[in-house]
Amino acid sequence: MMKSPVYGLLLLLALILPPAANLLESIMITHMHMQMPLLVISGLFMAKFFQNRFPGFFSKWNENGVPGLLLFSIIMVYWSLPRTMDEALTLTSVEVFKFISLPFLAGVPLRDSWPKLSSFWKHALIIFFTILFLALGWLYIWSPVQLCNNYLVIEQITLGWGFISTAFAMVVYLIYSYFMDFSKYE
Amino acid sequence: METVIKQSGKTQVFKDKANKVMGISLEDAKLTKSYLSVAFLAILLGGILGLLQGLNRAGMLELPAWLNYYQVLTAHGLLLVVVLSAFFTIGYFYAGLSHTLGGLLPKVRKMAWIGFWMKVFGFVLAVIPILMNEASVMYTFYPPMAASPVFYIGLVFIVLGVWMCAFGSFINVASWRKKNPGQHIPILSFFATGVFVLLFFGSIPVAIEVFTIIPWAFGWVETINVMVARTLFWAFGHTLVNIWYLTAVSAWYVIVPKVIGGRRWNDLLTRIVVIALVIMNITGGFHHQIIDPGISEPVKYMHVFMSLAIGFPSLMTAYAMFAVFERTARKKGGRGLVGWYKKLPWGDVRFLAPFIAMAAFIPAGAGGIVQSTNQLNQVVHNTMWIVGHFHLTLGMSVVMTFFGLSYWLIPYVSKRVLTPQINKLGVIQTIIWTLGMIIMSGAMHWVGLLGSPRRTSYSTYFDNATALSWDPYLFFLAIGGTLLMIGVLMQVYAVFYLMFFAPKGNTEFPIAEVEEDEAPTPRWTERWGLWVVCMIVLVGMAYVIPLVDFIVNAPPGSPPYKTW
Numbered sequence: 001m002m003k004s005p006v007y008g009l010l011l012l013l014a015l016i017l018p019p020a021a022n023l024l025e026s027i028m029i030t031h032m033h034m035q036m037p038l039l040v041i042s043g044l045f046m047a048k049f050f051q052n053r054f055p056g057f058f059s060k061w062n063e064n065g066v067p068g069l070l071l072f073s074i075i076m077v078y079w080s081l082p083r084t085m086d087e088a089l090t091l092t093s094v095e096v097f098k099f100i101s102l103p104f105l106a107g108v109p110l111r112d113s114w115p116k117l118s119s120f121w122k123h124a125l126i127i128f129f130t131i132l133f134l135a136l137g138w139l140y141i142w143s144p145v146q147l148c149n150n151y152l153v154i155e156q157i158t159l160g161w162g163f164i165s166t167a168f169a170m171v172v173y174l175i176y177s178y179f180m181d182f183s184k185y186e
Numbered sequence: 187m188e189t190v191i192k193q194s195g196k197t198q199v200f201k202d203k204a205n206k207v208m209g210i211s212l213e214d215a216k217l218t219k220s221y222l223s224v225a226f227l228a229i230l231l232g233g234i235l236g237l238l239q240g241l242n243r244a245g246m247l248e249l250p251a252w253l254n255y256y257q258v259l260t261a262h263g264l265l266l267v268v269v270l271s272a273f274f275t276i277g278y279f280y281a282g283l284s285h286t287l288g289g290l291l292p293k294v295r296k297m298a299w300i301g302f303w304m305k306v307f308g309f310v311l312a313v314i315p316i317l318m319n320e321a322s323v324m325y326t327f328y329p330p331m332a333a334s335p336v337f338y339i340g341l342v343f344i345v346l347g348v349w350m351c352a353f354g355s356f357i358n359v360a361s362w363r364k365k366n367p368g369q370h371i372p373i374l375s376f377f378a379t380g381v382f383v384l385l386f387f388g389s390i391p392v393a394i395e396v397f398t399i400i401p402w403a404f405g406w407v408e409t410i411n412v413m414v415a416r417t418l419f420w421a422f423g424h425t426l427v428n429i430w431y432l433t434a435v436s437a438w439y440v441i442v443p444k445v446i447g448g449r450r451w452n453d454l455l456t457r458i459v460v461i462a463l464v465i466m467n468i469t470g471g472f473h474h475q476i477i478d479p480g481i482s483e484p485v486k487y488m489h490v491f492m493s494l495a496i497g498f499p500s501l502m503t504a505y506a507m508f509a510v511f512e513r514t515a516r517k518k519g520g521r522g523l524v525g526w527y528k529k530l531p532w533g534d535v536r537f538l539a540p541f542i543a544m545a546a547f548i549p550a551g552a553g554g555i556v557q558s559t560n561q562l563n564q565v566v567h568n569t570m571w572i573v574g575h576f577h578l579t580l581g582m583s584v585v586m587t588f589f590g591l592s593y594w595l596i597p598y599v600s601k602r603v604l605t606p607q608i609n610k611l612g613v614i615q616t617i618i619w620t621l622g623m624i625i626m627s628g629a630m631h632w633v634g635l636l637g638s639p640r641r642t643s644y645s646t647y648f649d650n651a652t653a654l655s656w657d658p659y660l661f662f663l664a665i666g667g668t669l670l671m672i673g674v675l676m677q678v679y680a681v682f683y684l685m686f687f688a689p690k691g692n693t694e695f696p697i698a699e700v701e702e703d704e705a706p707t708p709r710w711t712e713r714w715g716l717w718v719v720c721m722i723v724l725v726g727m728a729y730v731i732p733l734v735d736f737i738v739n740a741p742p743g744s745p746p747y748k749t750w
Binding site: 027029033045091154157158166168169172173176177 | 733735
């Protein structure tokens, strides 16, 4: 019954395939808002394997879920920088790091942390990313210069609006969970 | 493990009983009767205009000088696509909300009435310029063709009226949930919630479009971005199509199994179909724009996937429906691989009409998939094929379901009963309508493949041989249209007879139960806020790339055109 890690690995391998990687990386917004989240999702799927294999490690180092959350956030913030995207396209070592860090250092810890976190931390994470996405959206849309060597300004603006619309969806979610008391319906 | 909750509690049982004994409250009944009356008056007027149009398009009837083809086309489209569908959907679901949630809240009823009059007012405003030939822009009212500003102001009121009804339903459902903790929203109200979520979110883009058109139509701004307006229109236009469809689907899942004396399909899967249709629908608008210039090929390619994804829940529905039919017929002693079909109540219009509607969705859905495919779309896009397609989907799958519903819904709200004579009339009406639509829509599909254009009045193009070769098919269009007109008259007669003259009595609101041994439905299906967030994310995925492109790389805008 360990199917999900296999699916996760297959997803990761599919994303590594040069035609798939090239296609997704050819457009700025699909690079950041499709390839990168898919890499994290592959990690979410594979997490069970590591949790079963190294239960001691996770209980010792990620007891209350906060360290995993922190690691996830650091990796995600790192990959939100225009410069890192550029480097991933120019330096093979950084590209390799992308395919390792997003699944294993972001996806796996997130899966391990999420059930351990209190609703305060869960909401804090969403609020943090909402603010980050609004800021990045602002940066990418209104930056007077081209931020990436590899992508045109129009792609940069598109990515900026992608950030804003994702932030909007997260705001809707936050409002929804703020006003809805699920215990009333259960 | 997902926590699960019981299907029904004491409160629900009590309300069900109260509803069964007393029927719908008079005030709620009046609301639904008013909505349905407008819907069927719209079909009467729209049908007459449709016949005029069909005869004119076949070259068999000259319209008087004061009435042109495009005027008739606009009014026909608006009456049937906006008025009929919106009023029927709202009337039907408000009766459903009233029945399954133990009556409408007074506040909600008031909202629905305000919505009713806003829509009627908006519609009157929109019709005046159409009658004056100032708004012959057709149902697809996007630029560069510009109507009189009054037309668009009328549309704003229609949208606001729809929003009133959407929020009314949300308030009623939320209040019910608070009073019935731990219970699932009754299935018909679940469908209603899905439909109203789509109505609200689907009409946001068209509201934005209309607000950018109004200053342009007044001449306050000189030009408009055509691609943005078209995209906003189709985000709404496609969603509207699926709102009627989801309304029909609700009847297929919930009502029809009860009519045939069976039980409904798996509750969880039914709810997943609703959720999937709600999440994925709005982005389908792009497949109406496959041949639009200005959208890059990769984006169109992505949208082929997004559109075909919508087909998946429909395939689930097709499977579910036939499974329910077979299961019910076998319980009644049906035998053989397909011999069980004999056990279905073919003489009951409440089953026959929705059944033919479902069967029609097989070619209609297949045609939809054809049109979502880039290359095939190039062949048929601006031809009569498309007109044939939406007469099959709206005119058969949806409208015949609505007709089938009317034979119990109207007696239910007017506290009367369906008589055997009217049932017989309904069966004959169903047969006439089916023949009419097959002939008309079939001819439209075929002549479309031969190149006959849509949105174009009759012309032989200076007696060009190809254009003349379309004529025989266009005759079929006229024959089908005439049969449909007979169908309209019979249907409208049945509706008003059942509303005002049929014998008094109690008619049941038929809602099928789930199978007894079914596993309880998991609680996550109730998290509507999450589905809305998923929908927003998907809409973002679909629209951010092209819209930024249209706006940042905008070509010079278009001034308003009056082509008629």
